[in-house]
Amino acid sequence: MYDIIIIGSGPAGLSAAITARARGKSAAVISNSATDSGLYKAPAVENYPGMPGVSGAELSRRLIAHAREMGADIITGRVTSALAASGGLSVGFGSEFETGGALILALGVVQTSVFPGEAELLGRGVSYCATCDGMLYRGKSIVVASLSDGAAEEAEYLRSIGCRVTEITTGNIEIRGNIKVEAVIADGAEIPCDGAFILRKTIAPAALLPGLETAGGFIKINADFSASVPGVFAAGDCVGGARQIAKAVGEGQLAALAAIAYIENAEHIGRKK
Ligand SMILES: Cc1cc2nc3c(=O)[nH]c(=O)nc-3n(C[C@H](O)[C@H](O)[C@H](O)COP(=O)(O)OP(=O)(O)OC[C@H]3O[C@@H](n4cnc5c(N)ncnc54)[C@H](O)[C@@H]3O)c2cc1C
Incomplete structure (x- = not known):
């Protein structure tokens, strides 16, 4: 079991993983290939502070290397389900499952258009x-x-x-x-x-996690980046607002700090019982 599981290896998810590790928490990033992220597709990024002209692919490589060096596990997989399990949040990908004390959704822009009949018959075939x-x-x-x-x-x-x-x-x-x-x-x-x-490649957030509230396809979050399901946080393009790398990185960090506070509080409550 990890302290924090992060879905998505774009700038939001990798920033969250770096912060989690910097605070001594175990972290796994489970994601489709990095080549699927919005970041990877950016030919030249002119507005990321300190790195003018860097390609999205190069920035992606550096972020992944940084997260790995900090000790995060980067796992390739398409997450198809997430649910609150006893003592944490369980995430399913392929034939595997991982559980975390908290979950950060950093899914990027998720294609939310569904086929006619898909939503109505979900779970019924x-x-x-x-x-x-x-x-x-x-x-x-x-x-x-x-x-x-x-x-x-x-x-x-x-x-x-x-x-x-x-x-x-x-x-x-x-x-x-x-x-x-x-x-x-x-x-x-x-x-x-x-x-x-x-x-x-991706699954609409509301279909991924039962009870997750969304608005216009974006995950609804509170000021501390917590989502509607306890222990779940979200950051980056998937919560709406400007689609920018710097925003995603900043939000990923704040979501990680909030997730850390959540699990430390849960441990504290557990100890007092
Ligand atoms: C062509 C292009 C050029 C751009 N240029 C700039 C620029 O110059 N400056 C700038 O600031 N921004 C730019 N952007 C925007 C920037 O890339 C995004 O805002 C940023 O990448 C968002 O980061 P993120 O971590 O939220 O999402 P993403 O980078 O999209 O990463 C999300 C990752 O999660 C994965 N994922 C989603 N669902 C699942 C699932 N169920 N299971 C497993 N993995 C999943 C996705 O496949 C993806 O790899 C550009 C975007 C594009 C497309």
Whole structure:
């Protein structure tokens, strides 16, 4: 178990990890490849103080190296679920789970547009996680929308446990069903099925963590960067406001300090019991 788990290895998440380690807390950053971050895509950053003209890729490399040198674990993975578990917050990615005393969401801008029928049938045939839900569909027909790196492996896993998989890569999808998923329409063709696995790079924050309040797709936070779920904090582009590296770095640091105060307070309460 880590003191703090951070989802996202952009500037917000890495800044949070550096601060957590500087304060002696164990920290893991779980993220898609750094090449997926907004930071990595910036060709030349002219306004990050002290480093005029640095490329986003170079800044990303330096931040990752800094976080590693400080002792943070950087883990590559697409997080598909997070939930409050006894004594902490548990995060699922691939077939693995990690638990932290606090969780910082540093997801960047998350594509929140969903396919028609997706939100209505979520949990009733629509899933984002092969490992979590695959066994429910053994012997059944499912459509896997492979829309991210690694999705093909997840489709293969579903086949290996006995699901009848139709894999599609189109982004033009509709999911149909009344009480549960009955069919996926892909590029106008109807594919009858019992389930639809939508494997995107990112997952809308509200779908990632039950009870997380959002507004316009952004995570709602309080002045101390705490979110609506106890022990959860958020920073960077995913909370809205200016999409800027310096803002993300500053917010990541403040979210880490608030997360540290949260876990130290929780330990203090635990000791007094
Ligand atoms: C082309 C371009 C140029 C830019 N130029 C500048 C500039 O010159 N100056 C400036 O200040 N800003 C610039 N920006 C904006 C800046 O890059 C962002 O504001 C900054 O990167 C936000 O940092 P972040 O940590 O919040 O998110 P990000 O850097 O986007 O990092 C978030 C990370 O979390 C990962 N993630 C999300 N969900 C999950 C999940 N479920 N599981 C695992 N990983 C997940 C993402 O894949 C991503 O790697 C630019 C952005 C772009 C796209």
